[in-house]
Amino acid sequence: MSALSVVAAALQVVGVLAGAPMVVGGMRQVRARLEGRAGGGIGQPWRDLRKQLRKQQITPAGTTLVFALAPAVVAGSTLLIAAIVPIIALGSPLDPVADLFGVVGLLFLGTVALTLAGLDTGTAFGGMGSSREITIAALVEPTILLAVFALSVPGHSANLAAIVSGTVRNPGQVLTPGSLLALVALIIVIIAEAGRLPVDNPTTHLELTMIHEAMVLEYAGPKLALVEWASAMRLTVMLALIANLFLPWGIAGAHPTVFEVLLGIVAVTVKVVVLASLLAAGEVFIAKLRLFRVPELLAGSFLLALLAVTASYFLAAAPS
Amino acid sequence: VTTAVHTSPAVPVSGARPRRQDGLPFEAALCGGVTAVLGAMGLALGLIGIFGEPRHLRIGWLLPLIGATFDLDPLGGLFISATGAVSIAVGIYAIGYAKREHWARFPMVMLPLFVVAMILVPAAGSVATFLLAWELMAAASLFLVLTEHRRDAVRSAGAFYAIMTQLGFAAILIALVVLAAAGGETFAGIAARAPGLTSGTRTTVFLLTLMGFGSKAGLLPLHAWLPRAHPEAPSPVSALMSAAMVNMGIYGIIRIDLQLLGPGPHWWGLTLMVFGAVSAIFGVLQASVATDLKQLLAYSTTENMGLVTLALGTAALLSSSGAPTVAAIAMTAALLLLLSHAAFKTLAFLCAGSVLAATGLRDLDKLGGLARRMPATTVMFGIGALGASGLPLGAAFAGEWLLFQSLIHAPHGANTVLALAMPLSVGAVALTSGIGILAMVKAFGVGFLARPRSAAAEAAREAPATMLAGMTLAAAACMVFAVAPVVFGPTLARVLAVLPTVGGSAEGLRLGSVLRLPGFDGSISPGVLAAALVIAVMLSLVVARWGTRHRPPAVVTPLWACGADGLSPRMQYTATSFAEPLQRVFDDILRPDTDVEVTHFAESRYLVEKVTYRTRTDDPVEQRFYIPVVRAVTTWAQWVRRAHNGSIHVYLSYGALGMLIVLLVAR
Numbered sequence: 006m007s008a009l010s011v012v013a014a015a016l017q018v019v020g021v022l023a024g025a026p027m028v029v030g031g032m033r034q035v036r037a038r039l040e041g042r043a044g045g046g047i048g049q050p051w052r053d054l055r056k057q058l059r060k061q062q063i064t065p066a067g068t069t070l071v072f073a074l075a076p077a078v079v080a081g082s083t084l085l086i087a088a089i090v091p092i093i094a095l096g097s098p099l100d101p102v103a104d105l106f107g108v109v110g111l112l113f114l115g116t117v118a119l120t121l122a123g124l125d126t127g128t129a130f131g132g133m134g135s136s137r138e139i140t141i142a143a144l145v146e147p148t149i150l151l152a153v154f155a156l157s158v159p160g161h162s163a164n165l166a167a168i169v170s171g172t173v174r175n176p177g178q179v180l181t182p183g184s185l186l187a188l189v190a191l192i193i194v195i196i197a198e199a200g201r202l203p204v205d206n207p208t209t210h211l212e213l214t215m216i217h218e219a220m221v222l223e224y225a226g227p228k229l230a231l232v233e234w235a236s237a238m239r240l241t242v243m244l245a246l247i248a249n250l251f252l253p254w255g256i257a258g259a260h261p262t263v264f265e266v267l268l269g270i271v272a273v274t275v276k277v278v279v280l281a282s283l284l285a286a287g288e289v290f291i292a293k294l295r296l297f298r299v300p301e302l303l304a305g306s307f308l309l310a311l312l313a314v315t316a317s318y319f320l321a322a323a324p325s
Numbered sequence: 326v327t328t329a330v331h332t333s334p335a336v337p338v339s340g341a342r343p344r345r346q347d348g349l350p351f352e353a354a355l356c357g358g359v360t361a362v363l364g365a366m367g368l369a370l371g372l373i374g375i376f377g378e379p380r381h382l383r384i385g386w387l388l389p390l391i392g393a394t395f396d397l398d399p400l401g402g403l404f405i406s407a408t409g410a411v412s413i414a415v416g417i418y419a420i421g422y423a424k425r426e427h428w429a430r431f432p433m434v435m436l437p438l439f440v441v442a443m444i445l446v447p448a449a450g451s452v453a454t455f456l457l458a459w460e461l462m463a464a465a466s467l468f469l470v471l472t473e474h475r476r477d478a479v480r481s482a483g484a485f486y487a488i489m490t491q492l493g494f495a496a497i498l499i500a501l502v503v504l505a506a507a508g509g510e511t512f513a514g515i516a517a518r519a520p521g522l523t524s525g526t527r528t529t530v531f532l533l534t535l536m537g538f539g540s541k542a543g544l545l546p547l548h549a550w551l552p553r554a555h556p557e558a559p560s561p562v563s564a565l566m567s568a569a570m571v572n573m574g575i576y577g578i579i580r581i582d583l584q585l586l587g588p589g590p591h592w593w594g595l596t597l598m599v600f601g602a603v604s605a606i607f608g609v610l611q612a613s614v615a616t617d618l619k620q621l622l623a624y625s626t627t628e629n630m631g632l633v634t635l636a637l638g639t640a641a642l643l644s645s646s647g648a649p650t651v652a653a654i655a656m657t658a659a660l661l662l663l664l665s666h667a668a669f670k671t672l673a674f675l676c677a678g679s680v681l682a683a684t685g686l687r688d689l690d691k692l693g694g695l696a697r698r699m700p701a702t703t704v705m706f707g708i709g710a711l712g713a714s715g716l717p718l719g720a721a722f723a724g725e726w727l728l729f730q731s732l733i734h735a736p737h738g739a740n741t742v743l744a745l746a747m748p749l750s751v752g753a754v755a756l757t758s759g760i761g762i763l764a765m766v767k768a769f770g771v772g773f774l775a776r777p778r779s780a781a782a783e784a785a786r787e788a789p790a791t792m793l794a795g796m797t798l799a800a801a802a803c804m805v806f807a808v809a810p811v812v813f814g815p816t817l818a819r820v821l822a823v824l825p826t827v828g829g830s831a832e833g834l835r836l837g838s839v840l841r842l843p844g845f846d847g848s849i850s851p852g853v854l855a856a857a858l859v860i861a862v863m864l865s866l867v868v869a870r871w872g873t874r875h876r877p878p879a880v881v882t883p884l885w886a887c888g889a890d891g892l893s894p895r896m897q898y899t900a901t902s903f904a905e906p907l908q909r910v911f912d913d914i915l916r917p918d919t920d921v922e923v924t925h926f927a928e929s930r931y932l933v934e935k936v937t938y939r940t941r942t943d944d945p946v947e948q949r950f951y952i953p954v955v956r957a958v959t960t961w962a963q964w965v966r967r968a969h970n971g972s973i974h975v976y977l978s979y980g981a982l983g984m985l986i987v988l989l990v991a992r
Contacts, residue, residue, distance in 0.1 A: 022868070058872035062879035069696045071774055077869065081862030099857060105896035106729055110717040111858070117716065117766055124898070125510070128884050132898020140906040143763040147755035152749045157733045164848065215740065222885060231869045247699045300910040314748035
C-alpha cells in the first residue's frame with residue numbers, strides 16, 4: 006500500500022459521490038433521445054439534488070430513528086463499498102478488510118435499512134414496497150453470492166484485488182463458461198437490485214406497480230435527496246465493479262504511479278459510461294415484468310449462477 | 326368489506342389466568358440467582374476444560390455397578406462454557422421474569438437443575454454417565470416446557486416433545502450400547518478401540534446417533550418438537566433450550582461420530598451435509614412465513630443448526646478427501662456459528678419473552694409499535710436480528726464468512742463428489758442467508774416498528790431492570806461476535822487440536838483483528854469494517870447537511886394517505902402479508918392452506934357483504950412424513966392389542982414364555 010493507493014481510494018469515493026448523479030442523468034438522456042425526447046440533460050439529477058437538499062426537513066408522524074437514519078446507512082454503506090472495491094486502483098487500504106462476500110453483505114445492509122424504514126412508516130405503501138423489495142433481495146443475494154463464488158474458484162480467493170489481478174494476468178479466464186454464466190447472472194441481479202427495468206421502473210408514478218419508489222414514498226426533501234443519491238451511487242458502484250471484474254484492463258496496480266491512476270480514472274469512466282448507455286438503451290425496448298413474474302427471472306439467474314459455479318469447479322478441476 | 330385474517334392459533338393473553346397478585350419475588354430472585362451462579366461456575370469450568378490439563382473424575386457411588394465418569398477436555402469445555410454463558414444471562418433475566426409471570430415453585434427448582442444437567446452432558450466421560458445426564462436434561466426441560474400446563478397448547482407441545490425426545494433417546498441408547506459392547510464403557514476406551522471396530526458397527530452407530538442427536542439439534546425430519554416446544558415454553562426456558570440444549574445434539578455428533586469414530590467414510594460427511602442443507606433451507610422458509618414470533622425464532626434455530634451440521638459435514642468430507650487445512654476452516658466455521666447462534670438466539674428469545682410479558686402476544690400480526698413503548702427491548706432485538714441475518718456487523722457474519730471460505734477453497738480436481746457437493750452447498754447456504762434476512766426483517770420490522778396493531782401492543786411497557794440486564798449481557802456477547810471474533814481464536818484453536826479427524830490443529834488460521842486464512846488469499850476484518858461503516862455513515866450525514874442554510878425549520882407532518890384522512894393501523898402490512906410474495910414463490914414447498922369465503926348481500930349477488938380470508942401454513946414434513954408413520958404405528962398397535970384379551974391365564978403364559986426365551990438366549 007502506497008500513499009498513491011490511498012489517494013486512489015479517496016478518489017474512488019469522491020468520484021462515485023460526484024459521478025453517480027451524472028451516470029443516472031446520462032442514462033435518462035440516452036433513453037430520452039432514443040424515445041425522441043429532448044431530455045433534461047446529464048446534469049439534471051444534480052440540479053434535482055440541489056433543489057431537494059434546500060427543502061424543509063419533514064418527519065412523518067410516528068416514525069422512529071430507523072426511518073431517519075436509513076438513508077444515511079444506505080449512502081454510508083455504498084461509500085464504504087466504493088472505498089473497498091477496485092474501481093481505479095487495486096491496492097485500496099481497505100482491501101483486506103472485506104472481500105467480495107463482505108461487499109455483498111454491505112450492499113444488503115443498505116437494502117435492509119431502507120426496507121425497515123419502509124415498514125417503520127406504518128403505511129400500506131411502505132409495507133408493500135418493503136415486502137416486495139426484500140423478497141427480491143432474498144432471491145438476489147443467493148445469486149450474487151453464487152456468482153461471486155464462481156469468480157472466486159479459479160483464483161482460489163474471494164478477495165477482490167486477487168480476482169481482478171488474476172483476470173489481468175490471465176485474460177482467457179473471462180471467456181470460460183463459468184465466468185460467462187456468472188456475468189449473465191450478475192447482470193440480471195444487478196438490474197434487479199438497482200431497481201431498473203424490467204424488474205422495477207424507476208420513473209413510475211403508479212403506486213401499485215412500484216417497488217423501490219413505494220418503499221421510499223414517505224421521504225421528502227433532504228432525506229429523499231440522500232436516498233436518490235445513494236441509489237445512484239449503488240448503481241454506479243455495481244456497474245464499475247462488474248466492469249472491472251470482467252474487463253479489468255486499464256485499472257491501476259497495487260503500487261500505482263500518477264499516470265496509472267489517471268489512466269485508471271479514464272478507463273473506469275469509459276467502461277461505466279458504455280455499460281450505463283447499453284443498459285439505458287436496452288430499457289427502451291422492454292416493458293416492466295409483472296411483479297410475480299420477477300421471481301421467475303431471478304430463479305433463472307440463480308440457476309445460471311449455480312451452473313457457473315459447477316462449471317468453474319469442474320473446469321478448474323480438469324486441466325490442473 | 327371486512328377482512329378477518331386468521332393466520333395462527335390465537336395466543337391467550339397471559340393476564341387471563343387466575344393468579345396471586347405479586348408472584349414470589351424472593352423465590353424468583355433465588356432461582357434466577359442460583360441459575361446465574363451455576364452458569365458462572367459452568368463458564369469457569371468450561372474455560373478450565375479448554376485451557377487447562379485434561380481432568381478425569383470418577384465417582385463410584387453415583388451410579389450402581391459402573392460408577393460415574395467425568396472427563397473435562399477442550400471439546401466438552403467449549404460446550405460447557407457456552408451453556409454457562411447462556412445460563413448467566415438467562416438466570417439474571419429469570420429474576421424479573423419469574424416474578425412478573427408468577428412462576429410456581431416447581432419450575433423455579435427445575436431451572437437450575439436443567440442448567441446442571443446441560444453442564445454434565447459434555448462433561449460425561451462414559452456411556453452410562455452420558456446417558457444419565459442426557460436423560461436428566463430431557464426430563465428437566467420437559468417439566469419446564471410444561472410450566473404453563475393449564476393451557477391446552479402447552480400440554481400438546483409437551484406431549485409432542487416428550488415423545489420425540491424419548492424416541493431420540495432410544496436411538497442414542499441403542500447406538501451407545503452397541504458402541505459400548507464393541508469398544509468399552511468409557512469414551513477413552515472407545516477412542517482407543519475405535520479403529521478396530523467393524524464397519525457394520527460403525528455404520529449402525531453413525532446412523533442411530535445421527536437420528537438421536539439430530540432430533541435434539543432440531544434437524545429434519547425430526548425437528549417437529551422444536552417449533553412446538555420453544556414457543557410454548559416460558560421464554561427463559563426457550564432461550565436455554567434453543568441456545569444451549571440444541572447444541573448438545575451437535576456436541577453428540579462431534580464427540581461420537583467425528584471424534585470417537587472418525588475419520589468416517591466419504592458418505593458420512595455427505596450425509597451430514599445433506600441433512601444440514603435441507604434443514605437450513607426448510608427452517609428458514611418456515612421462519613420466513615411464521616407469524617408467531619417465538620415460532621419464527623424456533624424455525625431459525627433449525628436453520629442455524631442446519632448450517633452448523635452442513636459445516637461439520639464439509640469438515641468431515643474435506644478431511645476424508647485429504648484437505649485438512651480447509652477442513653479446519655470448516656470446523657472453525659461450525660464452532661463459531663454454533664457459539665454466535667447461542668449468543669443471538671439467547672438475546673432474541675429473551676426479547677421475545679419481554680414482549681410476551683408486556684403484551685401477552687406472540688403473534689406478529691397483532692404486534693407493532695414497540696419501538697416507542699419498549700425502546701431498550703427494541704434495540705436489543707435489533708442487535709439479535711442483525712446477528713441472525715448474517716450481515717456485516719451481525720454476530721453470525723464471521724462464521725458464515727468462514728463457511729463460505731471453506732467451500733471456496735476446497736481442492737479442485739480431488740474428486741467428482743467434491744466438485745458437486747461444494748457448489749450445491751454454496752447454493753444452499755446462499756439461499757438460506759438470503760431468505761434469513763427476510764425472516765429477520767419481518768420479525769423486527771413488523772413486530773417492533775410501525776404502529777401497534779392491537780390494544781395489547783398499544784399498552785406495552787418496558788421490561789423491568791433485571792430482565793433488561795439479562796438481555797444486555799446477551800447483546801454484549803453478540804457485539805463481541807460481530808466486531809471482535811478474535812476473542813474466540815485461542816479457544817477454538819485449543820478445541821480444534823483435540824479433533825484430529827477433522828483437520829487437527831488450525832495451523833495458521835488466525836482469528837486476529839483481520840481474519841486470515843492459512844495459505845489462501847482472503848481476509849476480512851469485522852471490527853475495522855464496523856468502524857469504517859460508522860465513519861462512512863457519518864460522512865454521508867455530513868454530505869446531507871449541504872444546503873442546510875436554505876432550509877426552513879423542520880416539521881412533523883401526517884403520513885401520506887392518498888388524500889383521504891386517517892390511516893388506521895389495520896391498513897398496515899402485517900407479517901402474513903409481508904411474507905406473502907415469498908410464500909407465493911415457494912408455494913410448492915410451503916403448501917399454504919388458503920381459504921377465501923365471500924358472503925354476498927341477500928339482495929344482490931353483485932354486492933359483497935364480507936370477505937373472510939384464512940391462511941395457515943402447516944409443516945409439510947409433518948403432513949407427509951409424520952402422519953403416515955403415526956398411522957402405521959396405530960395399525961400395528963391395534964393388531965398387537967388382540968393379544969391383550971384380559972385373561973390372566975394368557976398373560977401368565979406370556980410371562981412364562983418370555984422367561985423361557987430369555988433363559989434360552991442367555992444360556
